[in-house]
Amino acid sequence: EAQVTQNPRYLITVTGKKLTVTCSQNMNHEYMSWYRQDPGLGLRQIYYSMNVEVTDKGDVPEGYKVSRKEKRNFPLILESPSPNQTSLYFCASSFRDRAYNEQFFGPGTRLTVL
Amino acid sequence: AQTVTQSQPEMSVQEAETVTLSCTYDTSESNYYLFWYKQPPSRQMILVIRQEAYKQQNATENRFSVNFQKAAKSFSLKISDSQLGDTAMYFCALRASARQLTFGSGTQLTVLP
Numbered sequence: 001e002a003q004v005t006q007n008p009r010y011l012i013t014v015t016g017k018k019l020t021v022t023c024s025q026n027m028n029h030e031y032m033s034w035y036r037q038d039p040g041l042g043l044r045q046i047y048y049s050m051n052v053e054v055t056d057k058g059d060v061p062e063g064y065k066v067s068r069k070e071k072r073n074f075p076l077i078l079e080s081p082s083p084n085q086t087s088l089y090f091c092a093s094s095f096r097d098r099a100y101n102e103q104f105f106g107p108g109t110r111l112t113v114l
Numbered sequence: 115a116q117t118v119t120q121s122q123p124e125m126s127v128q129e130a131e132t133v134t135l136s137c138t139y140d141t142s143e144s145n146y147y148l149f150w151y152k153q154p155p156s157r158q159m160i161l162v163i164r165q166e167a168y169k170q171q172n173a174t175e176n177r178f179s180v181n182f183q184k185a186a187k188s189f190s191l192k193i194s195d196s197q198l199g200d201t202a203m204y205f206c207a208l209r210a211s212a213r214q215l216t217f218g219s220g221t222q223l224t225v226l227p
Contacts, residue, residue: 031212033215035217040123040219041219042118042120042205042217042218042219042220043205043217044217045214045215045216048213048214050212050213056213058214088157090159092159092215094212096212097212098212100147100164100166100209101212102149102161102164103161103215105158105159107157107158108157108158
C-alpha cells in the first residue's frame with residue numbers, strides 16, 4: 001500500500017530534550033516536506049527536500065532541523081524543543097516534476113512540549 | 115510570496131443541502147495549481163479536488179465542484195447533497211512551484227442531521 005508513515009503519532013516531552021520525528025514514504029517520491037498545523041493558522045511549511053541531500057527552509061524553519069540521506073526518509077529534528085513548538089506535525093511527499101502533483105500526507109504527529 | 119485566505123472559520127449546513135466554502139489567494143506566478151483538502155476528525159489530509167490555473171473549465175469530482183475566478187483570484191468549493199461524512203476541516207491550498215504548498219487557515223464545516 002502506497003503511504004507516508006510518521007512516528008511517533010503522539011509525543012509528550014519536556015523543554016530542551018532533543019527529539020526526532022521520523023517520516024518514511026514508499027512511493028519513490030523525490031519531494032518531501034514537513035508542516036506544522038496550529039489553530040487558526042492552517043498548515044505552514046517548515047522544511048522541504050527536492051531530492052536526496054537537497055533540503056531548504058520553508059516559512060517557519062526556526063528551531064527545526066532536517067536531513068535527507070535516503071530517498072524514502074525525511075526525519076524532523078528538534079534539538080532543544082520549546083513550548084511554542086507544541087503542534088500537530090505532518091510529513092508529505094510527491095513527485096517533484098510538476099506543481100500539479102498531489103502531495104500525500106502522513107497521519108500526523110501530535111507533539112506537546114511541557 | 116504567495117498567500118491564501120479563508121475568511122469563514124466555521125460553517126454549517128443541513129444534510130442534503132448545498133454549501134459553498136470561500137477562498138481567495140494571491141500569487142505573482144502566471145501558472146499555478148489550487149487544491150482543496152479535507153481533514154476529518156481522524157486528522158488525515160485528503161485531497162478533494164484540484165484546479166490548474168490555465169484551465170478555464172471548473173473542476174468537478176462527484177458532489178464537489180469549484181468556482182474558479184482567475185481575475186478575482188477566487189477559488190470556492192461547492193459541496194452538493196451534503197452528507198454527515200462531509201463534516202471536516204477544509205483547507206484551500208496554492209502551489210505555484212513544486213517547492214511549496216501554501217495553505218489557508220481552514221474552514222470547519224459541520225453537516226447537521
